Amino acid sequence: MDISSYIDHTLLKADATKEQVKELCQEAEVNHFATVCVNPDYVPYCSALLKDTDVKVCTVIGFPLGANPIEVKVFEAERALEEGAEELDYVINISDVKNGEFDKVKEEMKRITALKSTHSDLIIKAIFEVCYLTDTEIAQVSNIAKEVGIDxxxxxxxxxxxxxxxxxxxxxxNTVGEKVKVKASGGIRTLEDAKKYIDLGVSRIGTSNGVSIVKGEVSTGSY
Structure with a gap:
């Protein structure tokens, strides 16, 4: 099992420095991680650093609360794509889910997914923030994602x-089946953690502990 190919090597701290982001990109290139995942402001920098590598640039949209209007998320996504992002991890509006307004959740997914019409290689991931959702709500938004065709x-x-x-x-x-892939993130710090989720069928692991994971070491990283 090539763990490296599953990893979105992540640095989303508010105080991330250019030097730390550069190190992130270097680690991703050496270890052949799937992507680096950074805040939107660092997309042009990472895109330049990773231009001739096999590592893609991923950024986050509506992060971390998901509470921005749809139009703001779409603008943020379009700007990120213009600046070199190849994958987008966007946070759904969690309040809409809790309010039972699943039509709004679906409309938002449609608007974001529509960007694939002009960026055919774009990968889009919808972040649910499962800690705030019931099992039923997780299944409901998963089903919407399957209907819309999110990646x-x-x-x-x-x-x-x-x-x-x-x-x-x-x-x-269980809800999305083979039609949509699953990414596990948050609290994945060891090789055992990563293998556990891969065995459950996830296709990506989001973590700031990628280097420690591939080395089989224990990390104290938070993400």
Missing amino acids: YVKTSTGFGSGGASEKAVEIMK
């Missing part, structure tokens, strides 16, 4: 009250 459903931002859980991943995977 991935993702467990967490890493900034909520909890991260990935086996139960949430199982619900997501």
